[in-house]
Amino acid sequence: MKVYLDNSATTxxxxxxxxxxxxxxxxxxGNPSSLHAFGRNAQKAVDEARAKIASILGAKASEIYxxxxxxxxxxxxxxxxxxxxxxxxKHMITSAIEHPAIMDTCHELEKEGVEVTYIKVNHExxxxxxxxxxxxxxxxxxxxxxxxxxxMGAIQPIAEIGKIARDEGILFHTDAVQAIESQPINVDNMNxxxxxxxxxxFHGPKGIGILYIRSGVRLDKLIHGGHxxxxxxxxxxxxxxxxxxAKALEICARDRDRNNRHMSELRDYFIDRVLNEVPYSYxxxxxxxxxxxxxxxxxxxxxxxxxxxxxxxxxxxxSSGSACSSGSLEPSHVILALGVREELAHSxxxxxxxxxxxxxxxxxxxxxxxxTVDRLRGMSPLFNVEKGTGSYV
Amino acid sequence: xxxxxxxxxFANPKNVGEIKDADGVGTVGNASCGDIMQVYLKIDxxxxxxxxxxxxxxxxxxxxxxxxxxxxxVKGKTIEEALKIRNADVVETLEGLPPQxxxxxxxxxxxxxxxxxxxxxKVSGK
Numbered sequence: 001m002k003v004y005l006d007n008s009a010t011t012x013x014x015x016x017x018x019x020x021x022x023x024x025x026x027x028x029x030g031n032p033s034s035l036h037a038f039g040r041n042a043q044k045a046v047d048e049a050r051a052k053i054a055s056i057l058g059a060k061a062s063e064i065y066x067x068x069x070x071x072x073x074x075x076x077x078x079x080x081x082x083x084x085x086x087x088x089x090k091h092m093i094t095s096a097i098e099h100p101a102i103m104d105t106c107h108e109l110e111k112e113g114v115e116v117t118y119i120k121v122n123h124e125x126x127x128x129x130x131x132x133x134x135x136x137x138x139x140x141x142x143x144x145x146x147x148x149x150x151x152m153g154a155i156q157p158i159a160e161i162g163k164i165a166r167d168e169g170i171l172f173h174t175d176a177v178q179a180i181e182s183q184p185i186n187v188d189n190m191n192x193x194x195x196x197x198x199x200x201x202f203h204g205p206k207g208i209g210i211l212y213i214r215s216g217v218r219l220d221k222l223i224h225g226g227h228x229x230x231x232x233x234x235x236x237x238x239x240x241x242x243x244x245x246a247k248a249l250e251i252c253a254r255d256r257d258r259n260n261r262h263m264s265e266l267r268d269y270f271i272d273r274v275l276n277e278v279p280y281s282y283x284x285x286x287x288x289x290x291x292x293x294x295x296x297x298x299x300x301x302x303x304x305x306x307x308x309x310x311x312x313x314x315x316x317x318x319s320s321g322s323a324c325s326s327g328s329l330e331p332s333h334v335i336l337a338l339g340v341r342e343e344l345a346h347s348x349x350x351x352x353x354x355x356x357x358x359x360x361x362x363x364x365x366x367x368x369x370x371x372t373v374d375r376l377r378g379m380s381p382l383f384n385v386e387k388g389t390g391s392y393v
Numbered sequence: 394x395x396x397x398x399x400x401x402x403f404a405n406p407k408n409v410g411e412i413k414d415a416d417g418v419g420t421v422g423n424a425s426c427g428d429i430m431q432v433y434l435k436i437d438x439x440x441x442x443x444x445x446x447x448x449x450x451x452x453x454x455x456x457x458x459x460x461x462x463x464x465x466x467v468k469g470k471t472i473e474e475a476l477k478i479r480n481a482d483v484v485e486t487l488e489g490l491p492p493q494x495x496x497x498x499x500x501x502x503x504x505x506x507x508x509x510x511x512x513x514x515k516v517s518g519k
Contacts, residue, residue, distance in 0.1 A: 303427055305453035306403075309395075313404050322427055322453070331427065346427040379409050379457060381431040381449035382424065392424050 002315045003361045007293060008150055008178060008352035009319055013244070014203040020247040021205065024240035032237040033228060042239045049246035056253050057195070057212060058186035065211045065229050066242055070177045071101040072222070073196035073211035074144075076233070077173045078105045080219030081142045081194070082114055089139040091115045095127050095156075096337045097149050102175055103333075119145075123339050124286030125154030129161050136164075142171045147179035151321060151334040151350055152285035153294025155183065162191030171217060177201050177209075181252055181355075182260050182292050193217050197249075199241070203355075204248030208241035259355040264292035266353055266362050271295055273366050278373055280390060284335055284348055293353040296321075296335070298344040301383040301390035302376040304331075307349050310372040316365050321348035343392050395454060398488040403454040406461035410447045416515065419507025421500050428452040428497065430460055432504040436472070436512055443467045443475055448504070455487075455494035456501075462486045463501035472509055478502060 004012075024045060030038025032046050047061070054061040067073045082090055094106055096118045106116045117135045119127050127145055136143075143165050148155045158174055165172035173194035176185055181202045187195060195212040199205055213219060213232075225234025267290075274281050280300030299307060304322030311318055321332030322345075330336075331345035340348070351365070377383040383390035395403075412433040422428040430452065435445035446464035450457050462483050467475040480498035484490050490498060 301451065303452050303456075306457060309400070309403060309454040313400070342425040346424070379406070379449055380451045381420065381429050382451050 001361070001364050003357075003365055004317050005351040005353060005357070005361075005365060006317045006319050007354035007357075008201070008350065010200045010206065011203045011354060012356075013200075013205055014248060014251055016251060017204055017244045017247045021240040021244040024243055028239070032239060033226070042237075045243050046237055046239055049242045052246045053210060053249055056249055058188050059212055060215065062230070063187075063212055063215055065213060065233050066237065067209045067211055067233060068207055068235075069200075069209040070175060070196040070198035073198075073209050074099075074101040074173075074175055075105050076211055076219065076222040077194040077196060077213075078102065078109060078142065078144060080222060081171050081173070081217075082109055082112075083220040084218045085141040087139050087141060089115070091117070091137050091140045092142040092144065093117045093119060093132055093135050093140060094144045095119045095121060095146065097121055097125060097127075097151075097154070097334045098144070098146055099150055099175060099177070102144060102146070115139075121154070121337055124289070125149055125152050125284075125334070125338055126286070126289060127156050127161070129157050129164055132161055133164050133168075136168050136170065140168075140170050142173060144173040144175070147174045147176040147183060147185070148291050149285075149334060150178045151332060151348075152296040152338065153178070153291035154285050155179065155289045155291060158192070159190040165193070166191040178291065180249075182256065182263070184253070184256065187212060187214065194219075199245035199248055202248050202252040204245045205241045208238055208245050210245070255355070260292045263353050263355065263357070266357055266359060267292055267295055269359070270351065270353075270362050270366065271297075274369065277366070278370060279388065281373075282340075282344060284338055284340060293357075295351040295353070296348060297351075298335075298340065298348045299373050300344065300347065301380045301392075302347055302373060304347045304349055306376055307347070307369075307372055310375060311365075311368060314368045314372075316368055319350045319352075321350065322346045394491045396488055399455060399458045399490065402458040402461050402487065406457055408447045408461060408464040409449070411449060412445060412447050415447075415508075417508040417510075417512030419504045419509070419511055421503045421507055422452070424451060428456050428500055430456060430500045430504040432460070432464060432501075432508040434467070434505075434508045434512060438516065441472050443470055443472070452497065452500075453494070455490055455497040458487055459483050459490075459497045459501040460504070463498075463505055467505055472512075475505060476509060478505060 030042045032043040198209040284296040304320035335345040415433040416436040417434040448460040480502040483498040
């Protein structure tokens with residue numbers, strides 16, 4: 001049996017999305033910037049896609065900018081806003097659990113003299129909006145908080161944070177990459193000034209995303225060149241991927257409620273069974289305010305990458321927050337931010353469900369996981385198989 | 394990123410377990426770094442030959458595969474020969490490890506050396 005439980009890494013392209021894209025490779029291949037009919041036909045598809053995406057987000061079409069994906073969108077939002085600011089000193093606020101596309105960009109801005117405050121989260125992985133309010137200074141240019149976390153699925157109080165930012169006259173950006181599939185977003189109701197998305201997280205193609213920029217917000221350009229995207233983001237307009245992204249977002253919004261019900265039911269079943277049936281198993285993050293497709297658990301006395309690799313041998317794809325799987329020395333900064341001890345952060349596994357995940361797949365995964373944990377505990381110097389107990393000392 | 398040889402050894406590691414009356418035990422690494430390797434050696438004191446080796450490892454696939462290879466290599470070797478085993482020999486048997494996993498083979502070399510040191514301490518103490 002092959003089971004894909006890494007939907008937070010990427011998703012399969014929807015067949016309807018693929019069909020929508022296909023005419024724009026070999027038939028309607030003109031450059032949308034060209035004046036002739038070939039170009040105009042492509043431009044028409046791009047305009048429609050932009051309008052569709054805008055209406056789903058409660059935005060205006062002129063506020064949607066196409067990018068190569070959320071990493072570029074996040075880079076542009078942060079660097080663009082900071083560099084466009086006229087403040088003599090510049091400060092921004094983000095959280096301790098952001099994706100590397102935000103974290104690494106912040107570290108780059110720090111080299112330019114920007115001061116960054118990283119707001120801590122509670123043990124459920126949630127940012128307290130009051131902590132953000134308290135961190136605001138005279139020179140705060142920007143607040144960037146993810147809509148939901150990619151590793152342990154904590155959904156952040158974005159609307160409240162947006163309200164604080166609006167009241168204080170500070171720009172508010174959110175990386176909504178992981179949230180959009182399950183969480184409806186309205187940029188006006190949530191006081192969002194900038195929002196990043198990647199199509200491949202919601203059954204669209206890889207290599208395409210958007211940055212929503214509220215009209216009136218000034219950002220420095222990140223990519224220089226031609227006059228595409230109202231002169232704000234250069235590069236030949238990627239018609240097929242844009243069409244595919246719009247289609248994927250349309251399907252995502254259309255089927256959201258049904259998919260959420262399906263995934264959250266399977267998620268809860270999964271968590272309950274594993275906590276009951278696997279000794280020394282722990283859920284990372286809270287059960288409320290959690291993405292419907294996210295399960296993140298740690299397993300005592302064994303290491304995460306070896307769990308991942310053993311499951312892989314049985315056809316099950318998951319990801320791990322262990323240092324070993326990322327190639328760094330530190331385990332996941334997100335799992336550590338929850339207050340989880342390092343040893344257990346090394347053993348964390350993310351199972352990210354998809355809209356097509358079945359109960360049979362979950363049952364197979366749980367049974368295989370139990371065998372995997374037993375096998376690795378049998379090899380672990382920290383676990384006594386006869387007694388069925390372990391110790392880290 | 395792992396080659397088939399590493400995956401195969403990880404899936405079917407040899408010498409997993411403990412030796413209850415081991416002549417030397419070596420433990421290296423720590424849990425907060427994500428790797429602990431424990432090697433048990435049975436040594437023929439007359440001949441100075443390693444007659445059996447087992448391991449218990451908390452760690453990634455490369456750490457488990459390195460433990461299997463290293464314990465397999467020392468069996469039948471004299472202490473002097475076993476001390477000459479380098480992490481590069483472990484990597485070679487594994488037909489290569491990703492760069493960030495080389496430290497797993499180093500741990501295996503160190504665990505063997507620690508177990509021998511433990512044995513030598515016991516012998517000289519008597």
